[in-house]
Amino acid sequence: MATTYGTNFNWQTEPLSTLRDPNINLGNTIQNSRIIQVNPTLTMSGLYNKLGFVRKSLNKPDSLHNFSNLLLGLLTSVRNININFNQTKGTFLPGYLPRTKYFGIDNVTGAPGLGFVLGSQRDIREMALNNGWLTRDELQTQLYINTLREDFQLTSTIEPLRDLRITLSATKNRTLNYSTNFRYDNSIGSFRNLSPTTTGDYSVSFMTLGTAFKDKNGSTVSSLFNQFMANRETISRRLGAENPNSSGSTNGFADGYNKDAQDVIVSSFIAAYTGKDANSVSLNSMPKIPIPNWRITYSGLTRIPYIAEKFSELSLRHSYNSVYSINGFNSLLKYEENRGYVSSKDVNQNFLPKFQFAQVSISERFAPLIGIDTRFKNNLTANFEINKTRLLALSLSNSQLAQLSENNLVFGLGYRTNKFRFPFGWFSQLRMDNNMDFKLDVSVRDSKTVIYRADVTEAEVSSGQKNITLRPSVDYVLNQRFNLKVFYDSNMTKPYTSQSFNTSFSNFGFSLRITLN
Numbered sequence: 001m002a003t004t005y006g007t008n009f010n011w012q013t014e015p016l017s018t019l020r021d022p023n024i025n026l027g028n029t030i031q032n033s034r035i036i037q038v039n040p041t042l043t044m045s046g047l048y049n050k051l052g053f054v055r056k057s058l059n060k061p062d063s064l065h066n067f068s069n070l071l072l073g074l075l076t077s078v079r080n081i082n083i084n085f086n087q088t089k090g091t092f093l094p095g096y097l098p099r100t101k102y103f104g105i106d107n108v109t110g111a112p113g114l115g116f117v118l119g120s121q122r123d124i125r126e127m128a129l130n131n132g133w134l135t136r137d138e139l140q141t142q143l144y145i146n147t148l149r150e151d152f153q154l155t156s157t158i159e160p161l162r163d164l165r166i167t168l169s170a171t172k173n174r175t176l177n178y179s180t181n182f183r184y185d186n187s188i189g190s191f192r193n194l195s196p197t198t199t200g201d202y203s204v205s206f207m208t209l210g211t212a213f214k215d216k217n218g219s220t221v222s223s224l225f226n227q228f229m230a231n232r233e234t235i236s237r238r239l240g241a242e243n244p245n246s247s248g249s250t251n252g253f254a255d256g257y258n259k260d261a262q263d264v265i266v267s268s269f270i271a272a273y274t275g276k277d278a279n280s281v282s283l284n285s286m287p288k289i290p291i292p293n294w295r296i297t298y299s300g301l302t303r304i305p306y307i308a309e310k311f312s313e314l315s316l317r318h319s320y321n322s323v324y325s326i327n328g329f330n331s332l333l334k335y336e337e338n339r340g341y342v343s344s345k346d347v348n349q350n351f352l353p354k355f356q357f358a359q360v361s362i363s364e365r366f367a368p369l370i371g372i373d374t375r376f377k378n379n380l381t382a383n384f385e386i387n388k389t390r391l392l393a394l395s396l397s398n399s400q401l402a403q404l405s406e407n408n409l410v411f412g413l414g415y416r417t418n419k420f421r422f423p424f425g426w427f428s429q430l431r432m433d434n435n436m437d438f439k440l441d442v443s444v445r446d447s448k449t450v451i452y453r454a455d456v457t458e459a460e461v462s463s464g465q466k467n468i469t470l471r472p473s474v475d476y477v478l479n480q481r482f483n484l485k486v487f488y489d490s491n492m493t494k495p496y497t498s499q500s501f502n503t504s505f506s507n508f509g510f511s512l513r514i515t516l517n
Contacts, residue, residue: 001040007119008033011100027095027135029142030104030112034089034119042081077160084153089121093128094142095135095183109133121146125182129191136184144182149175152290163300169205170290171323176200198331198355205290206324208364210275212390217405218448218496220459224272225401225452231268232259234278239263242283243341243351260454261350262396266360269394269401270324273362285357287324295319310376317371317385321364328358362392381414399454402462406447413440437475444468448496464496483513 010031018024098106104117111133116124125144128134151173158166180196215222233252239261240246240254248255257264263285271281299315302308335352336344342351371385387408394401415438448464473487489507 001038003039004035004037005119006035006037007117009104009117009119011096011104024139025097025135025137026140026142027097027137028099029092029094030096030116031092032090032116032119034121036085036087038083038085040083044076044078044080048076074160077158079157079159081156082154084151086149086151088147088149089119090145090147091116091121091124092143092145092147093124094144095137095140096128097133097135125191134184134191136186138184138186140183141181143179146178147176154290154292156292161300163298163303165297167295168292169294170292172204172290174200174202195333196331197333200329200355201326202286202329203323203325204287205293206274206287206322206362207291208273208275208322208362208390209320211273212364212366212388214275217407217446218403218450218461218464220450220461221457222403222450222452222459225459228268228272228401229455231271231278232264235267235271235281235283236261236264238279239267239283244339245341245343246351256345256349256351258348258350260348260399262353262357263351265394265396265399266357269360273392285353285360286326291322293319293321311374312377313373313375315373317368317373319365319367321367323363325361325363326357326359327361329355332356357396359396360394362390364390364392379416381412383410383412385410401452402449403452404447404449406445408446409444411440411442414438434477434479436477439471439473439475441471442469461496463499465500466494466496468492481515483515484510485513486510 012029012031013019014026014028018026093112096112098109098111101107103114105111105114109131111131112124112128113120115122125134152171154168154170156168158168160166176198177200178196178198181194182191183194184190185192211224215224236253236257236259237249239257240249243256246255246257250258253259253264259265263283266285267281267283268278270276270285270287271278274281296318297315299313301314301316302311307314331354332352334344335342335354342354344352346352366386366388368385369388371383373381373383375381387406387410389404389406389408391404392401393403416435418433418435445467447467449462450459451462452459468491470490471488473485475483475485477483487507487509490504491506492502492504494502
């Protein structure tokens with residue numbers, strides 16, 4: 001396991017323009033940062049080999065012929081587990097009066113303390129006040145700032161069967177930035193926190209597989225969005241029952257949790273697009289536990305005799321990735337709690353959220369949903385894959401949901417030979433015995449962006465297109481210095497809206513590459 005601890009300290013004097021003015025004392029600034037990195041790696045084979053009955057079973061070629069040993073193989077299928085955790089914290093303190101000497105510490109006052117210099121994130125403002133380290137000049141307007149960034153990633157490789165490899169990955173990332181105008185106020189004769197604000201971003205690996213195929217691609221009438229709208233009453237009642245400051249209900253919605261309240265909207269959205277029941281889904285808008293995504297590869301089909309006769313390589317691929325993100329949030333100055341729950345309301349009589357979200361989104365990708373890579377015995381290669389993408393962006397200002405749906409089909413064909421002959425007896429005297437590569441790439445992409453609005457039955461298609469590309473090419477090595485390539489590129493696009501036109505273009509040409517030694 002590798003562990004890293006790093007720190008940085010910076011002391012900076014105030015600008016010379018104010019430093020030389022006896023009537024102004026803005027003070028200096030100090031800043032520190034602390035980085036912690038933990039990267040444990042667990043290789044499970046070493047653990048399995050220490051278990052005698054497991055070692056004996058794994059070392060026998062025929063040990064999986066009975067059920068008990070097959071079960072043992074499944075239990076020991078985890079090959080490795082890797083964890084990567086990075087945390088960066090920092091503090092910026094303006095209006096700092098002491099000077100700096102050895103190790104950044106003032107040799108007279110001992111400020112700001114060895115702990116701060118070595119990266120401690122303990123709030124030293126109270127200590128600085130008690131020791132007179134901060135200026136009382138009201139012209140000092142720089143912000144006191146705390147920063148936090150955390151990145152967590154877990155990956156694991158599992159091989160439950162021979163030639164079957166599953167890679168699991170879970171991620172969680174968050175940033176927090178706290179800032180306040182911490183300065184002296186002559187009117188009250190003490191220091192004050194003016195406009196304290198916390199901002200940040202958040203993302204976590206998620207699971208929306210249960211609804212990935214529920215709606216038709218780019219449908220303007222969505223059963224999922226309708227479920228999202230229907231969930232609001234249930235979520236509102238649950239939130240109202242949980243908060244002792246909520247009393248009564250109106251039109252099916254609890255007091256303080258109307259249909260446009262942020263806490264109602266986000267939890268209803270999560271329930272609908274994860275396929276969970278609104279009566280049991282978590283009401284936490286920031287899921288704490290990352291859910292693993294996966295990538296699966298299987299290359300054991302060539303062990304079947306019939307397939308082995310035709311193919312030298314044949315592998316199947318599948319990948320799933322889903323991420324839930326909060327794209328910018330900030331604290332609210334008017335947020336207040338009573339009896340442990342929010343009690344302050346906005347102008348719409350909704351309880352204020354602890355953090356106000358600008359947008360929440362879900363990004364889901366099958367890359368690929370299914371992929372096939374092959375190589376025939378005659379050096380012909382082929383690949384085929386179907387990709388599917390769904391991007392959901394929910395605006396909290398108007399409960400408007402933008403959904404990008406994209407299906408992509410890709411087919412590729414390749415062939416290499418050094419004995420090319422033209423068919424039908426054409427150019428029979430021409431011998432082409434150098435390497436010649438044939439390639440054919442075909443892609444069909446169908447994408448559509450649909451805007452769903454709260455309590456509106458039918459959605460609006462805002463953009464989208466169907467695109468078909470065809471790219472054949474031939475690459476021939478004339479000799480060690482010259483390489484000739486002939487290519488054709490065709491691209492056809494049909495839009496889904498009247499804002500653009502059908503387009504089609506084709507390119508044809510050749511290139512000659514010369515290598516100079």
